[in-house]
Amino acid sequence: MKKVITYGTFDLIHKGHIRLLKRASEYGDNLTVVLSTDEFNAEKGKKAYTSYEDRKYILEAVKYVDQVLPERSWDQKIQDVKDNDIDVFVMGDDWKGKFDFLEDYCEVVYLPRTEGISTTKIKNDLGLEDSKHWEAK
Numbered sequence: 001m002k003k004v005i006t007y008g009t010f011d012l013i014h015k016g017h018i019r020l021l022k023r024a025s026e027y028g029d030n031l032t033v034v035l036s037t038d039e040f041n042a043e044k045g046k047k048a049y050t051s052y053e054d055r056k057y058i059l060e061a062v063k064y065v066d067q068v069l070p071e072r073s074w075d076q077k078i079q080d081v082k083d084n085d086i087d088v089f090v091m092g093d094d095w096k097g098k099f100d101f102l103e104d105y106c107e108v109v110y111l112p113r114t115e116g117i118s119t120t121k122i123k124n125d126l127g128l129e130d131s132k133h134w135e136a137k
């Protein structure tokens with residue numbers, strides 16, 4: 001079984017996320033998504049609107065996704081690849097080059113991002129970027 005892995009926050013999940021997951025899943029037979037916890041998001045300088053549990057629940061309902069694991073640190077990728085017998089690591093190309101160190105352990109693929117959509121754009125378009133409505137639950 002050819003195993004694929006990808007990482008992300010996947011907040012306010014949208015077509016760009018789904019297209020990434022679909023394309024990633026086509027590199028193998030099984031896709032693991034390592035999902036940023038709320039605590040790790042704080043380290044990334046992100047505050048997801050949707051909690052980790054709810055983002056996990058949603059991703060587990062996506063037909064391209066086989067399992068969801070927590071991403072707690074920048075430093076877990078090599079261990080994740082080893083522990084899960086991963087063959088292919090896939091990320092959007094906004095990360096191009098950043099994870100090439102994984103080439104010692106698996107194939108590394110950067111896919112073109114989907115233009116015109118992002119969680120930030122959704123928040124801005126809804127005028128929610130700084131409003132009180134935006135406080136994380």
Ligand code: C2G
Pocket residue numbers: 007008009010011016017020036071074090091092093094095112113114115116117118119
């Ligand atoms: N993505 C995409 N097109 C978009 C938006 C996002 O292809 N319009 C991709 C990103 O390139 C990424 C994935 O969807 O591969 C998840 O995006 P985010 O949730 O923004 O993930 P990010 O915060 O970049 O977290 O350790 C890696 C980090 O956890 C990545």
